[in-house]
Amino acid sequence: MNKVWLILHKELREIFQQRPLIYSLCIVPLIFVILAGIVLYTTHTSLLKPPPNAQINPTAAIETAQVSVGNLFRMYFLIESLFIPAMIAAYSIVGEKNSHTLEPLLATPVETWQLLMAKSLSAMIPAILATWLSTGLFIAEMAMFTAPGVIGQVITPGYLVLLLLTAPVVTLTPVALTVMASSRFNEPRTAAQFSSVIFVVLVLVFSRVGFGEVISPLASLLVTAIMAVIGIVLFWIAIGIFQRESILTRWK
Amino acid sequence: MNVIETDQLTRSFGPLIAVDRLTLEIPAGSVFGFLGPNGAGKTTTVRMLAALIAPSSGIATVAGYKLGAENQSIRRSVGILTETPGLYDRLSAYENLTFFGQLYDLDAVKAGRQAERFLRDLDLWERKDEKVGSFSKGMRQKLAIARALLHEPQVVFLDEPTSGLDPEAARTVLNFIKTLRSEGRTIVLTTHILPEADEMCDIIGIFKTQLIRVDTPDRLRAGLFGKGVQVRLTADATAYVDAVKALPFVKDVVANNSMLSVQLDDLDGQSPVLVQALITAGAQIRSVMPISHSLEEVYLQLVGSKKTEEEQ
Numbered sequence: 001m002n003k004v005w006l007i008l009h010k011e012l013r014e015i016f017q018q019r020p021l022i023y024s025l026c027i028v029p030l031i032f033v034i035l036a037g038i039v040l041y042t043t044h045t046s047l048l049k050p051p052p053n054a055q056i057n058p059t060a061a062i063e064t065a066q067v068s069v070g071n072l073f074r075m076y077f078l079i080e081s082l083f084i085p086a087m088i089a090a091y092s093i094v095g096e097k098n099s100h101t102l103e104p105l106l107a108t109p110v111e112t113w114q115l116l117m118a119k120s121l122s123a124m125i126p127a128i129l130a131t132w133l134s135t136g137l138f139i140a141e142m143a144m145f146t147a148p149g150v151i152g153q154v155i156t157p158g159y160l161v162l163l164l165l166t167a168p169v170v171t172l173t174p175v176a177l178t179v180m181a182s183s184r185f186n187e188p189r190t191a192a193q194f195s196s197v198i199f200v201v202l203v204l205v206f207s208r209v210g211f212g213e214v215i216s217p218l219a220s221l222l223v224t225a226i227m228a229v230i231g232i233v234l235f236w237i238a239i240g241i242f243q244r245e246s247i248l249t250r251w252k
Numbered sequence: 253m254n255v256i257e258t259d260q261l262t263r264s265f266g267p268l269i270a271v272d273r274l275t276l277e278i279p280a281g282s283v284f285g286f287l288g289p290n291g292a293g294k295t296t297t298v299r300m301l302a303a304l305i306a307p308s309s310g311i312a313t314v315a316g317y318k319l320g321a322e323n324q325s326i327r328r329s330v331g332i333l334t335e336t337p338g339l340y341d342r343l344s345a346y347e348n349l350t351f352f353g354q355l356y357d358l359d360a361v362k363a364g365r366q367a368e369r370f371l372r373d374l375d376l377w378e379r380k381d382e383k384v385g386s387f388s389k390g391m392r393q394k395l396a397i398a399r400a401l402l403h404e405p406q407v408v409f410l411d412e413p414t415s416g417l418d419p420e421a422a423r424t425v426l427n428f429i430k431t432l433r434s435e436g437r438t439i440v441l442t443t444h445i446l447p448e449a450d451e452m453c454d455i456i457g458i459f460k461t462q463l464i465r466v467d468t469p470d471r472l473r474a475g476l477f478g479k480g481v482q483v484r485l486t487a488d489a490t491a492y493v494d495a496v497k498a499l500p501f502v503k504d505v506v507a508n509n510s511m512l513s514v515q516l517d518d519l520d521g522q523s524p525v526l527v528q529a530l531i532t533a534g535a536q537i538r539s540v541m542p543i544s545h546s547l548e549e550v551y552l553q554l555v556g557s558k559k560t561e562e563e564q
Contacts, residue, residue: 006354010340017342071337098337104399107302107334108355109327249265 011122029134036073044145070154081167084127089178091214161220172231179238203232254309255280261310270296272462285453288441294442314447331400332409337392341385356403372399390421401420450547480515480543486536
């Protein structure tokens, strides 16, 4: 495991020193946080100054709107955990190849699983941190700009399980697919895009959250367990098919 | 004792045979020079012997370990300088070395000590904390050589170690390789710079997909061009050809103006007799020099004849 931590430490140092990569990782979560803030703030001001002579109860309508907005954005924040790790994992292997560092690295007595686990963790950790940080800001916005009781309908125990357990587990799947693709395809961009096929499936799962479906903590745990099994199986397949030499000899 | 042995080692990429039935023995402590044109399979051979890629067929042992079955042990026992240095530009020189040192199973303290040792040996210690991205090509190459040696490998593969370096940097690298040789390490050197190979290598393997010839540089010369001496006289040499031909050990003699080129088997034993015979015949001798052929002549002769064979 020492070598895993050693490579992980090096990877994270390199990732955090690359401003373009960091900017591209931060931009989408930041846009979601800003958009959610603007929308929630707008509804909040309507809540403070309800229109005169309204035919319906304006407070109830605005609260309903805020719950809908909250449900939509909470889904976006979960989806972040899918695309960020794929971007980093693609860079992580492809970047080594492009800078010609992969050959000396593969010449060392490092096991394939150690190398891939370190690279996978280095893709997953920033993604999880970005997801948690941006969702934390979103929850703060909810607390500041929504009517009492709204936050409890959006940030449910089931959602918190999805955020704190499922999202980290889900990051393993796109990473494993990117690793698989990296050793099979000649073109690095193809490798990165290959993992996006999993988005379709996982977005369908997360979209139920967006439609406001109340997901119980138990159901969330079940989803987590299923995703963990899928992720681990894919990861071990990725290790099995990761061909050191095809990366060295086929990629130009 | 041989530190590398291969038997019918072959590697193909689809229909292309990059290395064809290579059978080779490299003695421990020698500097082995792999010479051959571009695409001859030198890098593929080095990659196979460093357990980076698998052979298609054939067997090999490196440092006593079987290729394929004991790849991790081979990786621990060899150091490799790849075609391009392949260093992490965002890490410092010291961080690059300690990172790789630990990957080669050194603990952090030992990795640090080894990094310091090689950075000092290669005159990079003053810049140990600078990011490698700011280093010149020569500095990067030296650092990559240091990386290959951190774990004190038995065998060091150096793939074109002076390629693209200025003469001063190339000389530093060559002197360092000589130091390694004096430490008794086995070095496998691939290069296109033939005078460099002549200077550094104990054994030369000339290679073009197949091994064409392997021997010491001197024996390669003697095998192709024979041994002999050039005798410069004060007068026309033609007059002395018969006197030289009369000597029983002379294999051939050619006169060119004042120069006699004489082929002999034993330079040390037969040259004094030749000189004595010329003086007896009345010749006045200005100089006597062994006939010297460059490694480039040997290489061109062997690779050229291989090319002709292939064309036929």
